[in-house]
Amino acid sequence: MQPSENRDTKWKGSRDAWLDAAFELLLESGVDSVRILPLARRLNVSRTSFYWFFRDREALLYALIERWREKNTQGLVRQTDAYAEDIVEAVLNVFDCWLDSGLFDAQLEFAMRSWGLQSEEVSREIDTADEARIEALARMFERHGYESLEASVRARTIYLTQIGYISMNTRETLEVRMRRIPYYAEIFTGQAPQTRQLRRFHARHGYEPDADGREGKSLRG
Structure with a gap:
């Protein structure tokens, strides 16, 4: 993998990382807390990177x-x-x-x-x-x-x-x-x-x- 690819992956996170973070919030505070911005902050990635992996919040919840x-x-x-x-x-x-x-x-x-x-x-x-x-x-x-x-x-x-x-x-x-x-x-x-x-x-x-x-x-x- 090239260095640029490493940087891109770090910036976007990964589908599993988003799901792991969503599960943590679900367990900690309930489903209402599972939202894109808090997840992005938890993962230290751009909010827009969410859309590399999920169409919207409902798609995340379904996942x-x-x-x-x-x-x-x-x-x-x-x-x-x-x-x-x-x-x-x-x-x-x-x-x-x-x-x-x-x-x-x-x-x-x-x-x-x-x-x-x-x-x-x-x-x-x-x-x-x-x-x-x-x-x-x-x-x-x-x-x-x-x-x-x-x-x-x-x-x-x-x-x-x-x-x-x-x-x-x-x-x-x-x-x-x-x-x-x-x-x-x-x-x-x-x-x-x-x-x-x-x-x-x-x-x-x-x-x-x-x-x-x-x-x-x-x-x-």
């Missing part, structure tokens, strides 16, 4: 919805389709979403649901997403031998529990969450997770329990 849809809805659906030897492992795959923001961004979910309280259009998007996510979870249970109604109820129980966590902005340490995971898995599936399944789950999230299994530490950072 935020698209990002949420791809990140959270598709992220969750992909986890329900991940390989699992049994239903407990399948549910632990879903639990990955609650611990890895690369799979499912809880802050983005909270921001979108707050936005939905002000916008019928966004509220409808959320309803559609909820339906798709619950259906994906129910199909997961059905693939592992649960009949349709039971699969639907278990799917709703998992999903509504987690959305409750997000909507209440619940905070837990990794240690507390990990101690609770086996009990949630058993409640949601009717089957207790095996030690080897928990070990794989812990390893995916950089967690090492103490010898008694009740306490633990993060291996990250």
Whole structure:
């Protein structure tokens, strides 16, 4: 890349940078704060550079919805389709979403649901997403031998529990969450997770329990 191209990119920012900044404002102050001039100031770029990437503010807001849809809805659906030897492992795959923001961004979910309280259009998007996510979870249970109604109820129980966590902005340490995971898995599936399944789950999230299994530490950072 030539120096002039570097300068041009810095001046305009990038589409992802504008979206990241818009998400930050959405989370901090709500959708009314997501406007072009405050975003440009936050990014330290020219206001006119916004129009390299978006037609108008409405296009930016739509792009935020698209990002949420791809990140959270598709992220969750992909986890329900991940390989699992049994239903407990399948549910632990879903639990990955609650611990890895690369799979499912809880802050983005909270921001979108707050936005939905002000916008019928966004509220409808959320309803559609909820339906798709619950259906994906129910199909997961059905693939592992649960009949349709039971699969639907278990799917709703998992999903509504987690959305409750997000909507209440619940905070837990990794240690507390990990101690609770086996009990949630058993409640949601009717089957207790095996030690080897928990070990794989812990390893995916950089967690090492103490010898008694009740306490633990993060291996990250």
